[in-house]
Amino acid sequence: MVKTLSSITMTLNKAFIFLVFFISMFSFDVQSQENLPLLEVIAQIENKFDVKFSYSVNDLEGVLVAPLQESETLKEVVDRFNDVTILSFKFLNERYITISTINKSISICGILISESDNMPLFGASVLIENSRKGVITDANGKFLIQEVDINDTIIVSYLGYQTKRIQASELRMLNENCKSITIQEKNEALSQILITKFLTAGLQKHIDGSTVLNTEKFGILPGLTEPDILQSIQALPGVESVNESIANINVRGGTNDENLILWDNIKMYHSGHFFGLISAYNPYLTDKVVVTKNGTSSEFSDGVSSTINMSTKNEINNQFSGGFGANLIHADAFLEIPISNSLALHVSGRRSFTDLLSSPTYDNYFERSFQDSELTSNSDNISESNRSNDFFFYDYSAKLLFDLNESHKFRANIIGINNNLDYTESYQENSGETNSKTSNLKQENLGFGASWNGVWTDKFSSELQAFYSKYNVDATDYRLESDQRLTQANEVLETGLKFKTRLKLNSNLNFLNGYQFSEIGILNETTVTNPSYDITKKDVLLNHALFSELEYKKNNTYIRVGLRGNYFQKFNKLIIEPRLNFRQKFSNTFALKLQGEFKNQSANQKIDFQDDFLGVENRRWILANEQTIKISESKQASFGFEFNQNNWLIDIEGFYKLVEGITASNQGFYNNFQYVNAQGSYNAKGVEFLLNKTADDYSAWVSYTYSVNDYEFKSITPSVFPNNVDIRHSVSLAFNYNILKNLEMSVGGIMRSGQPFTKPLEGNETVQDGNNIRVNYDIPNNENVDDFMRLDASFNYNINLSESAQATLRVGVLNVLDRQNIINRYYEVDPNDSDKAIQIDNKSLGLTPNVSFRINF
Known part of the structure; x- marks a missing residue:
């Protein structure tokens, strides 16, 4: 037989x-x-x-x-x-x-088409090898390049698809006819790109609801002079910062510490330079940034509000390339250095020059950052001439890429972020001798990472990742009037290991499985002289996790179902987290989507206004102990629909989010609960609306978010009151237009409800508390500051210096109308009349221009 x-x-x-x-x-x-x-x-x-x-x-x-x-x-x-x-x-x-x-010099053209669904691909890169000359495909997937050498090689690349190399002679344009070019999706990902130009060039929306920022192709946004990663994502509905700081990004009513930030799989605990006004991540080596608000893959935990996953360029390019540039705050450079066909090194560095040269941009940023600190509100006994400060920041990153062969790739990374502030006070003693004392604040995050990716068969692959992250805030505050030295330290050490496998069961179905281990230790230390006081607290927590996930995509149906189990060894506690991401397309224009997730977070930031790091950085990381500080757990669900036709997009999504295990100490209250140790929760519910129109020469959008966000602390009265970031109404709109082939403009604005605040009790504004007098607050968060409004504008001009070099000049203006927005309001006891409270208003950036110039080669 x-x-x-x-x-x-x-x-x-x-x-x-x-x-x-x-x-x-x-x-x-x-x-x-x-x-x-x-x-x-x-x-x-x-x-x-x-x-x-x-x-x-x-x-x-x-x-x-x-x-x-x-x-x-x-x-x-x-x-x-x-x-x-x-x-x-x-x-x-x-x-x-x-x-x-x-x-011969010829003209080439082509029409780029996805092999899976025969749809044109907008925004793909078409480059001539060994040069900087290239174009982006239009809404119909078409491209045209003139004066191309007949022997040139053309490289076609698109995020989520396999790169294709074609000889120029094959694409020669004859009688206006262009060849169709099909490219395949990468096997490891089913999650297809749904919208290729979302809001602006370089922003894409995936079918799983995540948003991808491709920095290399990124267009301009109002007010920005570079693709600042954490500033750019605030263009998305439901993502904003109530105090203009990227160190305080609020996603669907969450706090900043509820965002999981990853840089090449390294968990980061610090996000901003200038203590929050500038992104700490150099965008020019970043390949993509994936922002997920809900329906997160079971591969990720932490970050009960969102996941911001940044990845640097991961392919070895045989051509030496790079770029350098500067704006009115800092200068930067990056290099992609091929060592051999299988080995390359990518490096980047950035440093401010504000300690050497001042600018109007720096002055505005400095005033905004330090308006509540000792640098601007010190004792009247020390004159302005006897006070000086020295501030600078820098960051660097390096990545080693080694391809053993086509199936096995090794990567190693390092990233460093540093902010440093020295503040000196001088005074003259009775003897006539001048004495000075210097305070210092240093904030840094250092990360190491490595990964090995193995493709064993066409259907099976695996990846091993490891990282080490160290975050420090160290402050020495020397106060002349009391001759007191206050030293503070907050240190976070985390080591992580993740192993995952991906099995392609068939052309429509992927199966993900994995294991993750993490060990996190957090130290908090405070030392005071005169009188002597010292306290040190250190906690360590080990976590083991198993995760599994099925991802299915066929025709008009997409579904991803996952489950994650987290075991906390110290507490002998198991937390199960189901995940769901579903999208059903009913026609070529209409689709429904449903997402849900359970997540947890064991490290949060505590805000302590008594020990406030010079008044500049008052957030310190603390670890859950399951007694006074619980592990935060979130439950979130969202449902919505999309309408997409003729480059018009209407996206409406309703959401509900419940986060339990928060404490009053990590909310930053300016009310009677400021020093109360209470545990509670918050729930945010609302709807996000987006209208977006894109074309070859322009894009325009308007988004509106309505949400209600309330606390609940059962042990205090009142137990329910508005959240500190309860922004009921938020509107953003923008218009991008290509005035010329190499000149682009962007104008846009933000309008939102004012942040809640608490007024003192009328007629009884202060109260005696032991030996101290404090403000006697009324009903918490019962008032709102005036609505926030800001208009921004940017211009971008590209200059072709040669076939292999291009210069870019960008001009951006934040708050064009110089509107004096109040972003926070609180009260202090009047030092001249202890029966009264004085009002303190924190103001946003005023009119802030910036100019950047860079050359890429």
Whole structure:
């Protein structure tokens, strides 16, 4: 029986080979009737017109041309050959014609199409190898490049798809006809790109609801002079910062410490330079940023509000490239250095020059950052001339890329972020001698990471990741008037290991499984002299997690179902987290989506206004102990629909989020609960609306978010009151327009409800609390500051310096109308009248211009 089956198989194989051979011969015969070898056609021309050609046979081998037509004259034939071949035909006289090879400049074009659904791909990069010359495909997937050498290689790349290399000669444009080019999706990801130009160029929306920021292709946003990662994501509905700080990004009513921030799989505990006003992550080596608000993959935990996953460029490019630039705050540079075909090094660095040179931009940022600190509100006994400060920041990153072969790739990373502030006070003693004392604040995050990706078969792959992250805030505050030194330290050390496998069950179904281990230790230390006081607290927590996930995509249905189990060894506690992400397309224009997730978080930030790091950075990380500080747990669900037609997008989504295990100490209350140790929760519910129109030359959008966000602390009265970030109404709108081919403008604005605050009790504004007098607050968060409004604008001008170098000049203005927005309001006891409270208003940035110039090569 086995022999019989084997014989049948061999017979079928032979029949198949014969059929393929027959079809190939038939196809060749048909093609031969259409195009003939040039050598054969030349012989026909010589006989018909009695002429002679002079040429090298090697130059003409393999060149095919259309057959000679009866009606064609000799000149018409020669002109046709000059047009359709890379050869040069020249008449020496009426009877002799020479044929030679030349380097021709041609025009190329193409239409890029996804192989999976035959849809055009907008925003793909089409570059000429070994040069900076290239274009982006339009809404129909079409591109056109003029003056291309016939021997050039064209590289076509698109996020989530396999890169394709094509010879320029294959894309030569003839009679306005362009060749269709199909590219395949990468096997490891089913999550397809749904919208290729979302809000602006370089922002894409995936079918799982996540938003991807591709920094290399990123357009401009109002007010920005560079693709600042954490500033840019605030263009998304439901993502904003109530105090303009990227160190305080609020996603659907959450606090900043509820965002999981990853840099090449390294968990980061610090996000901003200038203590929150500038992103600490250099965007020019960043390949993509994936922002997920709900329906997160079970691969990720922590971050009960969102996941911000940043990835640097991961492919080895044989061409040396890089860039450098500067704006009115800092200068930066990045390099991609190929060492061999399988080894490369990517490096970047950035440093402020504000300690050497001041600018209007720096002055505005400094005033905004330090308006509540000792730098601007010190004792009247120390004059302005006797106070000085020295502030600078820098960051750096490096990545080593090694490809053992096409199936096994190793990567190693390092990233460093540093902010440093020195503040000096001088005074003159009775003896006439001048004395000075310096306070210091240093904030830094150092991370190491490594990964190994192995593709074992077409269907099975694995990845091993490891990281180490260290975060420090160290402050020394020397106060002259009391001759007191306050030293503070907050240190976070985390080590993580993750192993995951991906199995492609079929063309529509992926199966993800993995294990993750993390060890986190947090230290808090405070030392005071005169009187002497010292306290140190250190906690360590180990977590083991298993996760599994099925992802299915076929035709109009997408579903991802996952489960994650987290075991906290110290507490002998198991937390189960289900995840759901579902999208159903009912027509070419309409789709429904449903998302849900459970998540947890064991480290949060405590806000302590008594020990406030010079008044600049008053947030310190603390670890859950399951007694006074619980592990935060969130439950979130969202439901909505999308309408997408003719580059119009309408996206409406309702959401509900409950976060339990928060404490009063990590909310930053300015009310009677400021020093109360209470545990509670908050729930945020609302709806997000987005209207977006994109075209080749412009894009415009308007988004509106309505939400209600309330606390509940059962042990205090009142137990329910508005959240500190309860922003009921938020509107953003913008318009981007390509004025010229290389000149782009962006104008936009933000309007939102004012932040809640608590007023003192009228007629009884202060109260005695032991030996201290404090503000006696009324109902918490019962008032709101005035609505926030800001108009921003940017211009971008590209200059082609050469085929391999391009310069970019950008001008941006934040708060064009110089509106004096109040972003926070609180009260202090009046030092001149202890029965009264004085009002303190924190104001936003005023009119703030910035200019950047950079060169990429």
